[in-house]
Amino acid sequence: MITIDFENRCEFGLCECIYAQIKTQILNGTLLPDEKLPSKRSFAEHLGVSVITIQNAYARLISEGYLYSIEKKGFFVTNLSLEEVPDFSKDSKNSPAENDSKIFLPQFEKTDFFTDFRNNSTSSEKFPFSLWTHLMRKVLKTNDERLLSRIPANGVFELRKAIAKYLLEFRNMNVSAEQIVIGAGTESLYTMLVQFFGRDKLYAVENPGYHKVAKIFELNGAAVVPVDIDESGINSDLLEKSSADVVHISPAHHFPTGVVMPVKRRREILSWANESENRFIIEDDYDSEFRFNGKPLQTLQNADENAKVIYINTFSKTLSPSFRISYMVLPERIVNDFFDRLGFYSCPVSAFEQFTLAEFINQGFFGKHIIRMKNYYRNLRNNLINQLEASKIASIAKINEEEAGLHFLLKLNSPLDGKRLQQKLEEHKIRIPLLSDFYYTKNLGDTPENPTFVLNYSGIQKERISETVRRMEDSIIQS
């Protein structure tokens, strides 16, 4: 039973004291939403106070919205996380609303957009929950002692073997399990790489690009330089001039422009790396699984003969963003050095999930899952593009790079500039990032003549596409 401390802060009487402490326990999450409180009688007995005292405290909490009562069932905690905290306490100086606003609440940060092209959650229908449960149960049933042992820094051997095999079959990469390092999301891998290469090195990132990568390098104490991309990907002359030591690129499919790096540019970037011992390339292959047309491209690491390319990929895009398993492939020659320096770490991913994922891959379910998701995304994309092309937007729009990956660009010929259009879309509860949002330098990429939007469609709801396109028309055309 919940306990009330009568020793402190109870100069205002028992009822006030009980009221205040229950309120605190609700606001700080000690009492859970919809949790049943003790009956008035038993609570009164427990605290040694009168039933009327409890009744008054409960009544006040109900009137303020902290509790609700169900007849003949009792008193329950209101689920404040789903509702607005009611504005009940204008009379109180130390109002709960004020207390609340002191604290940043990520889980309350709900987007109330009708469609959000920034969000890329996976559709929950598409995750094979029951299959996963089945495999997990099978893994846990083995009672293997390794399930409970400390995991080596690079992860569970079975998972690394499974990934090596997968990379051979699907990416034509001939790597050994020993070269693979399992991480908890790519963040933990970037942190390790900065610790390995050194924070005295200069890290180049693509401009425009995925800002999170730059931010992680910077938070790890390394200097970052954005290098412009052109129609072949990162510009090798500018890279040379930047004095960068390490470069982060996504040659298979640049985010957000969708540029695929041609062979000539790949060779230039590899030569750049070969010019100095300290130069390395981080190849981010984040959505290569979702190329819809054409043969998958060779990875840069495949073409690398001088142990210069670290290959990175993640299961967050293919399985779910809540699924924190990523991996990198180190060139064979640096493996020993890497473990000499960072081998003392424990792998951050739970052994249960590593063994389960290994089974998932080995039994061919991962390959099938990719095919299923590819179909799902292809339909979603075609549906969206068809409706856009049938809409009034088509007359002033051009869709770019729609061949690859989970996003495409929508370039508009509109008298309004991008920010203004974005604002109008948001008034219609549609959020779409602008290409210019991904530039590190502000004078590039988005002039009033050609506002370009990045449509990351993987998380949108199919049944909302018509209405979404209609709202886009309203925002873009009628303005």
Added chain:
Amino acid sequence: MITIDFENRCEFGLCECIYAQIKTQILNGTLLPDEKLPSKRSFAEHLGVSVITIQNAYARLISEGYLYSIEKKGFFVTNLSLEEVPDFSKDSKNSPAENDSKIFLPQFEKTDFFTDFRNNSTSSEKFPFSLWTHLMRKVLKTNDERLLSRIPANGVFELRKAIAKYLLEFRNMNVSAEQIVIGAGTESLYTMLVQFFGRDKLYAVENPGYHKVAKIFELNGAAVVPVDIDESGINSDLLEKSSADVVHISPAHHFPTGVVMPVKRRREILSWANESENRFIIEDDYDSEFRFNGKPLQTLQNADENAKVIYINTFSKTLSPSFRISYMVLPERIVNDFFDRLGFYSCPVSAFEQFTLAEFINQGFFGKHIIRMKNYYRNLRNNLINQLEASKIASIAKINEEEAGLHFLLKLNSPLDGKRLQQKLEEHKIRIPLLSDFYYTKNLGDTPENPTFVLNYSGIQKERISETVRRMEDSIIQS
């Protein structure tokens, strides 16, 4: 079916080529241990070569130990990770043994100790696998969309609420879910803290102490200063003199000495922190759950009124080292600032496990598990200590601080110094770390007069205790 590339490196004929490529695929883990190879006939058809070519290649692989055959069943890959790679290839210049030794293989690093007091795996009998599976299945069945959504930087709300409630009940800490940050092992939390406090700060660690913490601070680019402990824990005068900004301590139970910090010293350390805005304390409560006697001590964060103490704990000690979930409790006042700067991270722990652990705690299973493990460890410890006290070692030994936690100290009055004794123990396949191993400065703690061993007993096998003590006698007394 596996594919052989005849284009490259096949100047030695088809058989040699097939042999070499299968060998490579076995060594790099592409072909899995005990995986069945295609039948000779179907493989020959697939590759368009004669059956005799395949037969010769298979025969050579069998003679060298890479494959084994089972009559009427076929050909299978040898599990090289469990056996020594056979020394078959003296005739070959580029021997697999040589190739192998180039690469560091953490999973092969098997300790062949009879008993290892450094290892602290949990006993696999003690993990409630089927209960866990049941809860996981229940969680996955909810099909909750949050299972597949990006997780906020501080983790799943339900788990943070469950931890807040647990901390109130078991540690008498009144904290809100908003103050809690979920991490993947404490490593990820230390990394975040260095990024938050800054790597220009000086970090003090306990001397002797757990070296991993210092190493993580250093790898994150921060300077570390070891500060000596005395009979009350970290010495506050020395801490003041060290010019440290942030100090990492384990007041509930110092590792490895077992010192419990008394109230007076706690107040001194808190005053130290209050003297400057930049000073902070990281309180590592890593094994407070396993105090066997007496009431659990108040946490330092409980006594902190100035938002100076970050509390850290982990489920790796209580559930399993392979279980990568840890958490920290931020003082309310720094929560906003923390998320402003680091809130862009994704929480590194899978949503599946976070929701499952929340259920595990909320339904009271975690509390019960702790009680069960406490009994298990108490028995293990009593058994070991009783046998040590009944042995010949007792006459020259003193057991220190046996009241608390998962390790105790064995101080010996021996003419031999610690290193020599350690060597003799290792000859008997017993590994025990010395107290002096945990000092950062070498002239302290272990003189020839009093070699002191740290017995971390949580991972040892009960049925081996008698034999272990006998071997310890042989090493220590007969020498």
